[in-house]
Amino acid sequence: MVETVVRYLAVFLLAYLMGAFPTGYLIVRAFTGTDVRRVGSGRTGGTNVLRSAGPMPAVLTVLGDGLKGGAAVLVARAIGGTPWALAIAGVAVILGHNYSVFLGWDGGAGTISNIGVALFINPAAGAAAIAVAIPVLALSRYASLASIVVAVALPVFFAAGAHWGGWPWAYCLYAGIVGLLSVFELRSNIVRLIQGTERKVGQRASAVPASARK
Numbered sequence: 001m002v003e004t005v006v007r008y009l010a011v012f013l014l015a016y017l018m019g020a021f022p023t024g025y026l027i028v029r030a031f032t033g034t035d036v037r038r039v040g041s042g043r044t045g046g047t048n049v050l051r052s053a054g055p056m057p058a059v060l061t062v063l064g065d066g067l068k069g070g071a072a073v074l075v076a077r078a079i080g081g082t083p084w085a086l087a088i089a090g091v092a093v094i095l096g097h098n099y100s101v102f103l104g105w106d107g108g109a110g111t112i113s114n115i116g117v118a119l120f121i122n123p124a125a126g127a128a129a130i131a132v133a134i135p136v137l138a139l140s141r142y143a144s145l146a147s148i149v150v151a152v153a154l155p156v157f158f159a160a161g162a163h164w165g166g167w168p169w170a171y172c173l174y175a176g177i178v179g180l181l182s183v184f185e186l187r188s189n190i191v192r193l194i195q196g197t198e199r200k201v202g203q204r205a206s207a208v209p210a211s212a213r214k
Contacts, residue, residue, distance in 0.1 A: 008088055011080045015072035015089040019096025019113060022103050023064035028053045037106050040199070041189075044100075045108030047143040047201065062112050069093050069116025083168030090117040090174040094181055109185040111147040114178050118154055121171055125157045141200040144189035151179040151186075 024044035028036040031053050036044055039052040045065065050058035069090070076089035094110040094117070115133075119126030129150050137146035155175040161167035183190075192198035 007080050008085060011076045011085050011089050012092045014075050014079070015092035016096040017101075018068050018072045018075070019093035019098075020100040020102050020107075021064075021068060021096075022100055022107075023068065024049045024057075024061040024108065025103060027057045027060050027064070031057045037103070042106070043108045043185075044103070044106065046112060048108075050201065051199070065097065065108070065112040066116035066119075068097065069113040069118075070120040073117055073120035083170040086121055087168075087170040087174035090114075090121065090171075091177050091181075093117060094178045098181060098185055109144075109147055110178060110182050111150050114154065114175075114182065115150060117178075118175070121174075122158070122161065122167060125154060125161060125167075125171075125175075128157050129154050137201070142193065142198055143201050144186050144198060145193060147182060147186055148190070151182040155179050 022044060024046065025036055028034060028049055034052065036042075036048055036052050040048045042048070044061075046058045046062040049061045072089040072093035073086055076085040079085065080088070093113055096107075097113045098107040098110050099105045100107045115126055115129055117126075118129055132153050133146040133150050136149050137143060140146070155172060158167060158172040158175045162169045162172050189198060
């Protein structure tokens with residue numbers, strides 16, 4: 001029992017630190033010398049990187065954030081080896097990404113890292129999330145709306161898989177917690193979507209005061 005708890009704590013800590021690695025922040029610094037947190041939404045994810053630094057930094061950020069999620073799952077498999085270990089890693093890596101200790105608890109909304117986790121936990125669920133998010137993004141050009149779709153869809157996919165396909169329910173719990181975290185981080189975007197003032201993908205970002213970010 002004690003050994004199991006220690007393993008799960010190690011999984012949580014390592015996954016959190018992986019998620020906390022400030023991919024977008026470092027990439028924007030390297031390309032432009034600016035702090036991505038001082039531009040646009042203030043988040044470090046691919047959408048704000050695209051607005052503030054351009055396509056190549058955004059692509060690198062998306063790849064890096066996705067790999068953080070996948071790496072956390074691989075570490076959880078090596079240390080814990082159980083569905084609960086993978087679920088803990090999934091939650092921890094998103095907590096790290098959204099609230100990075102290296103950035104004074106700043107970060108992103110966790111969508112790409114969440115997809116990375118899902119792809120490594122169960123490729124079918126991860127691919128399904130991508131399949132529903134891409135059309136939403138392409139048709140609406142609202143990255144926040146696509147992120148909300150992923151946050152809602154993944155718990156549904158994992159619950160359906162657990163009910164009909166025998167997938168571990170631990171994965172459903174992970175997806176539900178992470179979905180709530182993502183929606184919480186996107187709460188200001190949801191308000192702007194309702195008001196019709198949300199920024200679309202491709203619109204350049206301008207510097208904003210901290211009180212207006214996110």
